[in-house]
Structure formats: C-alpha cells, structure tokens
Amino acid sequence: FALCDTRLLEELVAAAKDSRFLKQVVGFDGTANHDAELDRIALNKPVRFEAVRTGRDDVALLGFTSGSTGVPKATMHFHRDILIIADAYAKEVLQVTPDDVFIGSPPIAFTFGLGGLVIFPLRFGASTALLENASPKNMVEIIQQYGATISFTAPTAYRAMLAAMEEGADLSSLRIAVSAGETLPGPIFDEWTRKTGKPILDGIGSTEMLHIFISNRLSDAKANSTGKPLTGYEARVVDDEMNEVPRGAIGKLVVRGPIGCRYLADHRQADYVRDGWNLTGDSFIQDEDGYFHFAARSDDIILSAGYNIAGPEVEAALLSHSDVLECAVIGKPDEERGHIVQAHVVLTPGVIGSDLLVKALQDHVKAVIAPYKYPRSIIFVDALPKTESGKIQRFRLRN
Numbered sequence: 001f002a003l004c005d006t007r008l009l010e011e012l013v014a015a016a017k018d019s020r021f022l023k024q025v026v027g028f029d030g031t032a033n034h035d036a037e038l039d040r041i042a043l044n045k046p047v048r049f050e051a052v053r054t055g056r057d058d059v060a061l062l063g064f065t066s067g068s069t070g071v072p073k074a075t076m077h078f079h080r081d082i083l084i085i086a087d088a089y090a091k092e093v094l095q096v097t098p099d100d101v102f103i104g105s106p107p108i109a110f111t112f113g114l115g116g117l118v119i120f121p122l123r124f125g126a127s128t129a130l131l132e133n134a135s136p137k138n139m140v141e142i143i144q145q146y147g148a149t150i151s152f153t154a155p156t157a158y159r160a161m162l163a164a165m166e167e168g169a170d171l172s173s174l175r176i177a178v179s180a181g182e183t184l185p186g187p188i189f190d191e192w193t194r195k196t197g198k199p200i201l202d203g204i205g206s207t208e209m210l211h212i213f214i215s216n217r218l219s220d221a222k223a224n225s226t227g228k229p230l231t232g233y234e235a236r237v238v239d240d241e242m243n244e245v246p247r248g249a250i251g252k253l254v255v256r257g258p259i260g261c262r263y264l265a266d267h268r269q270a271d272y273v274r275d276g277w278n279l280t281g282d283s284f285i286q287d288e289d290g291y292f293h294f295a296a297r298s299d300d301i302i303l304s305a306g307y308n309i310a311g312p313e314v315e316a317a318l319l320s321h322s323d324v325l326e327c328a329v330i331g332k333p334d335e336e337r338g339h340i341v342q343a344h345v346v347l348t349p350g351v352i353g354s355d356l357l358v359k360a361l362q363d364h365v366k367a368v369i370a371p372y373k374y375p376r377s378i379i380f381v382d383a384l385p386k387t388e389s390g391k392i393q394r395f396r397l398r399n
Contacts, residue, residue: 003038005030056080062264063111065207066387074264077111077210081259085115085211086123088230088258093201093215094150094176098125101173103142104152105134107388112180115211116152136160140169147173154181154390155188156326158200159319162191174198180205180212181390183294185316186223193221202226204253204294206280208261208272214292224316226284226292233257237286242275250295250308253284283310300394302331304339309373311394314341317368318375321361323351328384328392332377343375344397346384353380 001024004012009027016022028038054060060079064072090096102121106113108130121128129146131138136157142148151174158177165171177192177200184202192200203215204226214235216227229235236244237251245251254277261278263269272279283295295301295310302309311329318327326346331339345361347353358378365374385393 001026003028006036007031054079061114063114063207063210064109066110066391073207073266073268075207075210076262076264077259081210082119083123084232084258086119088232089115089203089212089215090120090123092231093203093212093217094120094178095218096120096124096126096150100124100126100150100175101146101148102126102128102150102152103131103139103146103148104178105131105136105139105154105157106152106181106390110388111207111210112152112205116150116178136164140164140171143171143174144169149173150176150178152178152180155179155184156182156390158192159188159325162188162195165195171196176201176218178203182392183226183312185312185319187316187320189221189223204280204282204292206278208263208278208280209255209257210259213255213257213259222291224293226294228290228292229255229257235286235292236277237284237292238277242277247286247288250283250285250301250310252298253280253282253292254278255280297394300330302329302339302341304331304334304341305337305372307372309341311341313369314343314365314373314375317365317373318343318345318361320368321364323348323357324361325349326384328394328397329375330394330397340376341373342377342379344379344381344384346381 002012002022003026006027007030009025012025016025026038027036029036057078057080059076060082061077063075063077102117104113104116108114108118117128117130129142129148131142140161158179161171175198177198179200179202189200199218199221201216201221203212205212213233214226214229216225233255234257235253235255238244238254239251256277261269261272281298283298283301285293285295287293294312296312300311302311314329315327318324324345325348328344330342332342334340361378362374385396387393
C-alpha cells in the first residue's frame with residue numbers, strides 16, 4: 001500500500017491500476033485541515049505506543065535516486081547511517097548549533113533534502129523552515145522572515161539569490177550556503193563570497209552514499225574545488241582497471257567509508273560497487289595537495305577530435321557571461337570530429353537569442369578556457385529539463 005497526499009491522490013490511484021505491487025492507496029490531508037482517510041484512522045489510535053524494536057543495522061529508509069541518468073534505483077540505508085551523516089557532515093563541516101535555522105529547496109523525499117532539512121536540525125536541536133514551493137523567490141522571503149542561517153540548494157538558486165540581493169533583499173542572516181545537486185561553477189562561488197563575505201560550500205554526495213562525503217570546509221573553501229573527504233571516508237581517482245591515476249589526471253571517482261551502496265534487488269549493484277569501492281559515476285581530478293576537482297559525470301566527458309572535454313568547464317565559462325542565466329553542455333555526434341560540444345542556453349530575462357549572440361558566446365568561451373573547448377553548436381531554450389531535486393537531465397537533451 002502507499003500513503004499519499006490527497007492533492008496527488010488521483011495520479012497515484014491511476015498509477016496503481018497498472019502496478020502489480022500497489023494494491024491500496026491511503027490518503028492524508030496535506031493541508032492544515034487534517035481531514036482525510038489516514039487522519040481519521042489516526043484519531044482512533046492511542047497517543048502513546050510502543051515503538052518497533054530495531055537494531056543499528058536494520059533498514060531505516062529507502063532512498064530513491066533522482067533518475068538523472070535513467071530509471072531510478074532504490075537504496076537501502078540503516079539506522080546507523082542516519083547518525084553517521086549528521087556527525088560526519090553537519091557536525092564536522094557545518095558546525096551546527098541549536099541557534100541555527102535551516103532552509104532549502106530539495107524535497108525531503110530526496111536524501112540531500114532529508115539530511116539538510118530534517119536529520120541535521122533534529123540531531124543538533126536546531127530549527128528548519130520547510131517550504132512546499134521552494135522557488136528562489138520564496139526562499140529569499142523565508143530567509144528574511146525567519147533569519148535562516150544555513151541554506152541548502154542548487155547553484156542556479158544561488159544565482160537567483162544574488163540577483164535578489166541586487167534588488168535589496170537582505171540575506172545577511174545566512175552564515176553558510178551549501179551547494180549540491182550540480183557542481184558549483186567558479187563564477188557563482190566568486191560572486192557569492194565577494195557579495196556576502198560568507199562561505200559557500202561545494203560538496204559531492206549521492207543517494208547511494210546517503211549524503212555528502214567530500215566537501216570544502218568553512219576555513220578552506222576554493223572556487224572550482226569540491227574539497228577533501230570527510231573524516232572516515234577515503235576517495236581516489238582511478239582508471240578503468242581501478243588503478244589510481246597520477247595527480248592532475250582525469251579519472252573515475254571511487255569512495256568508501258562507513259556508508260556504502262545497497263541497492264534493493266537491483267543488478268546495477270555490481271556496476272556501482274567494485275572491490276569494496278563505490279563508483280559514483282563522476283570524473284574527477286585530485287591535485288597535488290589532495291583536493292578533489294569535479295570534471296564531469298563520467299558519461300558527460302566529450303571526446304571531440306581526440307580531445308577530452310569536460311562539459312562543466314564549458315558551462316562555467318558560459319555562466320561567466322552576463323547574458324547567460326543557465327546552461328547545459330552535451331556532446332553531439334559529428335561525422336568529422338566524433339562529437340562536438342553543444343550548449344543549451346537559457347538567457348537572462350530580456351536578452352534575445354541571435355546569431356550575433358551565438359558568436360559572442362563562442363568568442364567569450366574561447367577567451368576564458370582553451371579555445372578548442374568552445375561550443376560549436378549553441379541552442380537557446382526557455383528552460384532546462386531537471387529532476388525534482390534540481391539536477392539537470394542531460395540525457396534528455398541528448399535524446
């Protein structure tokens with residue numbers, strides 16, 4: 001059976017008709033009225049009850065991947081995992097206190113939101129402001145209203161917040177901005193730290209690992225750097241044979257620690273875990289000082305005329321142009337070069353796409369990064385396809 005907000009009940013009931021597993025849908029009132037089937041059943045239940053006896057290695061939750069690369073997978077996480085992410089990230093990196101007020105845009109059905117908006121504040125006696133419609137505009141209003149101190153959202157939302165500050169929004173209560181979902185482009189990092197004087201922390205996590213496992217620190221945050229592993233975690237950059245590559249070379253990120261991937265009845269487990277290491281599906285570079293730098297999702301590396309081109313580097317170059325609001329870069333098949341770099345660009349409001357602007361953006365990229373990486377094809381779009389957690393679905397652009 002499934003529990004469902006009555007505002008979405010019709011859709012789930014329709015889906016249940018085609019499911020061989022889902023036999024019953026019970027509705028609850030997601031508004032303040034508390035008048036639905038589950039609410040009425042609860043009225044007849046005692047206020048006090050004996051909790052089910054569980055162990056630290058019992059499954060506490062099933063977290064579903066966002067589907068940014070295809071069919072979502074169910075990941076199993078134990079009761080101990082929930083405390084681990086709180087102490088490994090919220091305590092070590094964020095240094096949470098009871099005075100903190102959390103706010104964010106990711107749905108709590110996704111583990112990034114579950115950690116940042118539920119587990120972390122509960123673990124340390126802090127507060128959270130939950131938003132049903134967490135648009136950047138609504139987040140700005142709630143930050144000001146409740147004096148939020150820690151924000152969890154995607155880079156595009158931080159760019160919108162910066163624009164709101166230009167129009168007079170007061171976000172001075174924020175002491176930390178946490179960015180995840182997509183890698184944090186250098187231009188947004190630089191503008192945020194310059195304008196607010198506060199840290200914005202990039203990090204990488206996954207549903208398989210429950211939350212963030214590599215992060216910048218409050219006193220050690222750099223543009224275009226994801227940081228170093230949290231205490232208890234190890235990370236390496238390896239080749240296809242699981243051999244560690246030289247520092248400065250692009251390879252596949254692998255990680256291991258107190259939490260690992262446990263798919264529920266899914267053959268893809270063998271693809272994610274090898275020799276005790278979790279393969280995140282990301283390409284990274286580790287520098288001589290041990291810092292990790294995101295290159296691209298491993299399937300987003302573009303091989304063009306013999307060159308390996310990381311899409312996020314091209315995206316960051318485009319985002320440093322004032323006419324670009326959002327963008328996503330993919331490889332487009334090409335007979336001569338194998339693939340070419342193709343950019344899908346959302347323009348800043350009021351800017352109109354044209355051939356002249358295509359040329360201007362191409363020249364801008366050539367001036368910012370190695371010229372051979374420039375997008376030979378630019379498509380202007382109204383919006384980019386995204387998952388509910390804010391990740392760009394590049395596979396839909398390829399299709």
